[in-house]
Amino acid sequence: MPDAEILRLLDPASSTGCHYADLARNLRLKPEFGEKLKSLVVSGSEPGTGCSSVCLGLGAALAASGYRVAVVDCNLDRPCLHRMLGEPNFKGLTSGSGGERELERYGFEVSPNLLVVPTGPIPPSPEAHLNSQEFVRAVRGLEKSRDFVLLDVPVAPRLLGSGTLSRSFDGVLLVVHAARTTKQTARRITDDLLEADVNLVGVVLNGCV
């Protein structure tokens, strides 16, 4: 069972939810949203920036707007979405990447229109799994049944090291923590992403005081 803070995160009417509603609205204002932008990789400038929270909050806000959203936990070395929601992790992304069944079936509905797919059992080689075409096909398959897919992925430096994660999906959303990330670090990461020709859709400033 998710704790009170996570429930507040998932509630669009809460004091926190309204900020995610603004984020969702600004994302929807993008001209390519919905057609060319159906899958979004969410990554942080460094550990602890709150990518998972942003994925859940943004997913809940989009779901409240009527979109069918899926949030996929791709942090194979540190799965956390299922912990935040108080759900087991016996099956998930790694289970569905085999192609036997659609990835949709390995997730759970957190709220109406919002599906969360945990990592599932951790494979011996997480990096290889994230760089595999099976992984890409499984996520692309989700786009057929969902209007929008959010991927909670490892931090940006590792994202840059994975050509699959950085370029196989429609865009990247960078999360920066207002109290932990220095401007120098954030600027450098942003420059590196752009230099790598990644489609950086925008930045979320998390943890504002």
Added chain:
Amino acid sequence: MKFTSWMVARREPRQGSWQSGRREFTVFEVWHVIQKRRRLIALVMLLVTAAAIIPGLLRETSYTAEAVVSVEPRRGFEAGGQSEMPLQDITRLVSEDQRFMAVAADRAGWGGEEAAFGERLDPVPASGAVGETRLLVRFSGSTAEEAEKAANSYAEVFAERVNELGRERLVGGTLGATASVERVAVSPARLPGVGLLPYVAGGLVAGVFAGSLAAVALEPRSRLWQGVRDAELTLRVPVLGAIPEYAPEEK
């Protein structure tokens, strides 16, 4: 939060092309940093100005008196092929006389060294009426009386020496001139505050410059993100949302 589309149009980098200017600070970013750190700049400015004023306050108060010596050609002197010596040469000739400074200092009642007397003295040649030249004798003293006495003493001794040299016939030329004290020096009034003005002005300018440098140097290490605008100016990409701190730490 309203998303400003004009910011997107202006800031969003073109996908597929690397803008080489991203790694450099723009003037607009520097101005934004300076505006953000106004207090730091003001504090540095105050400290630097205070430090700059201290030498001015410790500087000895001085009074400057001025006497004027008029040098004109000797009357009735008709050159029989002899050249008239310019005033600069007269001044040099007189000042190079070792006894001259000693006599002037002695007559002024100067208690210190002759070198110190000479450092406070500032004779300035000036033009006068046609055929005449003048010497403005300025002396800076610790008191008004000291400045007045020293300026007048030097002027008198200078005039006496010029007249004396005129009576002596010099080899290579003739000093065909006479000198007289045209205006004696009077006790000057102290002008407070004017002396501090350059220190204050210099301190303010240096303080603003140093404060701005400090602000720009500290900015990259800062974790003080002051909202969406600050983030957009720093990162030069659209900031789609600002989420307040609420959640437990994610490991």
